[in-house]
Amino acid sequence: MKKQAVGQSMDRVDGRLKVTGAARYFADHQPEGMLYAALVCSTISSGRITAIDAAKALRAPGVADVVSHLNAPPVPGYQVENPNPKQGLKIFHDDRIYSNGQPVAIVVANTLERAVYAASLVKVSYAKEAHETDLAASMNKAFQVAKIKDYLRGEADAWKKAPVNMEAEYNIPIEVHNPMELAGMIAHWEAPDKLTVYAKTQGVKSVQQTLKTLFQLPEDHITVHSQFVGGAFGMALRIWPMEIATILAAKKAGKPVKLVINRKEMFTLVGYRPAATQRIGIGATADGKLTGITHSAVANTSPYEDFTEAIVNMSRMMYACPNVNTRYQLVPLNLSTPVWMRGPGEATGAFALESAIDELAHKLNMDPLQLRILNHADTDPDKNLPYSSKYLKEAYDMGAAKIGWQQRRQTPRQLEEDGWLAGYGMSSGVFSASRGKATASATLRSDGSLIIRSAAADIGPGTATAMVQIAADATGIDVKKIKFLLGESEYPEAPRQGGSSTVSTVGSAVNDVCRTLQQKLGELATANIPAFKALKPADIQHEAGALVSGTSRLDYAALLQQQQLPELVVAATSQAGDERKQYAMYSFSVHFAKVHVHPATGVVRIKHIVSVADSGTVVNTKTARSQMIGGVVGGIGMALTEEALIDQRFGRYVNNNYADYHVPVNADTPPTDVLFINKKDPVINPMGAKGMGEIALIGFAAAISNAVFNATGKRVRDLPITPDKLI
């Protein structure tokens, strides 16, 4: 029996390309005659543009054009007659300014340096209006989005009647994705009705659809290339106004135009995790059975779009609690629109819920791990369905053993090590294990090699590697002879890479297209090969890239050669069925942390982290481990260091660079043990694999704040936990 590829710690199939610089990211492309662009962005936060003086810029060397609302080609898809103000920012459409940093012009020149210089020469005059960028100051403007109703199970606010209860407010600031690779686009109108773009995106098909609508072109007149993405964390889940600006500039210039935005613009042009204020009230019986949870959240959005995410949802389903009510509201601020950032709203909500559980455990004088186990949900209390698989209790046990949870003291501020206060904390996380719809094609060549194509994305987790492993097991073909190609809009349909769904969705399509290929090979063999003629295709065995029946064995390659077929191409579409109505499907994570807090300086040092994933079958233990560690690093940032600061007087970011916006560095990142339950989910998809990208981060920040409380007796409810908050 051949060793299974799924489950192996296989090297990335594109690792060599990446480390040798051969991988071509969007900005590495160079269509002939390409021009370079730089943006001019608003320096006011609300108001109107009264004048744009581009004369000096247009006289600067090498400048081809300055495009703004005064001279931009129209975007035919903008619904200018529709009075709904929440349609998104229509770039270069009118003189309206909604946020500081909003692009007001794009300068095109024959070198990047000349474009940047000329952009500095464009003088924009404004009529300033009052702006608001402070969530705390705008709570009176909170409103409910029609599609997200209040939730009630049992009795509202039941926590208030509980023998033991607590209520607290938790705040998270704006966080910015800040992947290393800057965003942007290369736009190339190959004909007046034919557009090719090189994009940084989590979904080429999604970009194609948006452009199809906006520019009203036939789908096959829009080509989107995005084979490599240098990190995204959610910021490339949608197309942004600056990308439309690039396309307009290219249209006007009649040449390809490249825009790569700068680090400052990464704070204002490509989304962020919104600031959120949450209140949780939670109550239990004296022996720790939860009786009520009330969770409300208010998060910011932009003036022109309502961005929503699932901040309060975990409180509905994580614990067996008879009475739960939640409310979710938005506040429009003069900022650009937020977007999902890894973990997304669930990570925001989990910080509040998993902190509140810890606070309640403290009030109960109970081990917070015991409180969680005591209130474990055996079936989904929200949907009232059994779980497709759930090994959360095992995950708790594994993590507790690894971190040495028995060394934790129930009373805070009891442990000291080398002059530092020591403490332990834990939390759990949950995220919907989804499965969407995807199509893959398989091309078997007469040399025995297999190429699978699907318009998926890889923003870093190692998608192609996992797909090769899945295809290897489905076909028996060696991993070295399989290629998985992604990131091209001409490939078969696949959804965006987001919401921890790629392996489940695209992996299922890969599995299914391999089955389709085997069926087709079987048909070929039964029709044409004497040894197989008596059989039905379904009766033929497939082993290691060969058709087998009794003692007859025929390699796939040999079959194609005998039939004089250079290649055989099949496609398959795969999606979930009714099982999703019968089961609740979730991935779970458990995070344990040991921290040191310096009693004099307030500095927090994480000493050890254990993160356990209950995410079904682990397709590749190496890339999965990397993905979990990446989530942990993001979680450290959320817990301790990351906060985008706005000077509310100006509505402008003041720490919009890598030096002042503190993404954790290696020195912040302690030894991290990643443990996997690695048990197949029997329902969700053929591989039994549930998602992992989000749960790596969900709940993590609470594990740190809970550990800080255990070390110091101080509860920090406003992230990030910087030293000044512990002085």
Add this chain to the structure above:
Amino acid sequence: MNQFSYVRPASQQAAIDALTRDSSARFIAGGTNLLDLMKNGVLAPEKLVDINRLPLKNIVLNNNILHIGALALNSEVAAHPLVKTHHPLLSQALLAGASQQLRNMATTGGNMMQRTRCSYFYDITMPCNKRTPGSGCSAIGGMNRMHAIFGDSEQCIAVHPSDMCVALVALDATVLVAGPKGNRRIPFGDFHRLPGTTPDKDNNLGKGELITGIDIPASPFTRNVYYLKVRDRASYAFALVSVAAALDISNNTIRGVRLAMGGVAHKPWRLHEAEKALTGKAPTTENFRIAATVATQSAHPYTHNAFKVPMAQNSIVTALQKAAAV
């Protein structure tokens, strides 16, 4: 981009001449700060005078005085055996600064010349008296968590970002300067300025003057020293507060002490009063606390940086405890 010329003179005199002739010319060595300033539009020099070829990299001990050339790299100085043996405080401070990559480029002279990291100085759309005299200070009344609590003025509350300079002011170093009018020596504590009414001037260098190196006199502070840096992340972050502490202890008595702080003022902030309070006393936590109180008496915090006062006090005590190994 802004057009500028670039020259790489072969001699010190030629470098000084080049700078003297051209009012907007700037010396460039490692460029770790100057290039940021140019990219942000804070500075637009018409000429860059690259001094990297000048023979100013020496680290030598002469008559017990340690000489460090202006072009010695931060990473070289931090790792140099003479520095580690005679002035370990300097080595510790250097290693607390920036990142390894930056230390590999940044020079001793350049470290002294770096500008504040006040956000408003770098955002040319906002008022800043340091960048544009008379335009106002955005940090007063703005985001001032990182800003000064000592020596500030109504015109500027920016802090000097260096760690190295905190150790050098504690060690009574001397700055060696060459200029159109010849050579001169500036005590380290007099090199950087407080903002006063001229926050655009960071230091007392004259026109065309070039830092050629620093001298550090022999001192007894080779063992009981500690550089404590409190920051928002474990590396590559500027100090919320930092403390350079050096003690000369014998028979349980503090014979000599040097204390300086970073992240709290427009210049590296020497704590003379606290030093006086400790001299002749026993190295006890109680005495350290008294010194910390003395040190922060003149503190003047703003909206977001009041925490720096207790943090400074606690850090002074902690750094002294570490230095004394009590």
